[in-house]
Amino acid sequence: MFKSVLSFVAAASAIAALSISANAQLDPKFQKRLPHVGQGIPLGHEPMLKPVCHPDPAITGVMLTKGSAPLQVQISYTITNVASSAWHSGTNQQNVTLTAHNANTNHTFTDTRPLPGDAAGGAQMLNFTTPMIDGAFDNFEFGGFLDLRISYDPDILLDSNPCNNDANLGNNHFRLENSQILGFMKGTARSQTFHP
Numbered sequence: 001m002f003k004s005v006l007s008f009v010a011a012a013s014a015i016a017a018l019s020i021s022a023n024a025q026l027d028p029k030f031q032k033r034l035p036h037v038g039q040g041i042p043l044g045h046e047p048m049l050k051p052v053c054h055p056d057p058a059i060t061g062v063m064l065t066k067g068s069a070p071l072q073v074q075i076s077y078t079i080t081n082v083a084s085s086a087w088h089s090g091t092n093q094q095n096v097t098l099t100a101h102n103a104n105t106n107h108t109f110t111d112t113r114p115l116p117g118d119a120a121g122g123a124q125m126l127n128f129t130t131p132m133i134d135g136a137f138d139n140f141e142f143g144g145f146l147d148l149r150i151s152y153d154p155d156i157l158l159d160s161n162p163c164n165n166d167a168n169l170g171n172n173h174f175r176l177e178n179s180q181i182l183g184f185m186k187g188t189a190r191s192q193t194f195h196p
Helices: 002-024 028-033 154-158 178-186
Strands: 057-066 073-081 094-101 108-114 124-129 145-152 173-176 191-194
Touching (some): 057 145, 057 173, 094 124, 108 124
Antiparallel strands (some): 057 191, 073 124, 094 108, 094 145, 145 173
16 A cells, blocks of 8 residues: 555656656747736737827918018018927818908908928928909008818718827917007008917
8 A cells, every 4th residue: 555655756756857857848939929927018019009189380470571562561480380299180170360450441352371290299280372452451540350260071070081180279269459450551660570
């Protein structure tokens, strides 16, 4: 009986030794592919993360320049993607509309320009200058106003593209009121830049 027990213990020890030896000699490639407890995801198996898009097209400046003829004004403006995220959009999904109104004559100048579909973070998207506008504003009591606005296609939020969703709609509209227009028109400066 005692010999049987000894034989069983010896056999079990031999099997355990063989099992340990076999595990130690696993193919090294196979061992590297196995994640171990406490380790992260093995290299080459990381999940693909989509970049986060928070672009922000914004009106960043408007400049008025007087012409050689009385009440003649040229208007320049700049649109910039002020965010760090790039802007990617389809053509004709966004535009900028400029309106210059002479409150004395009721003459209105209007111009609409498309915004480009691509702009890196911090990049200028549009820098536009009108021709000289005759009678753009008045220099008496009712000078007029200037209105500049970025507009988007209504479906832009539904096109499954987060990279053309404006992160801040609050900087898409800029207006110069009558007092600002009169201040420029009556002043001696040939040009003046206004910032939102």
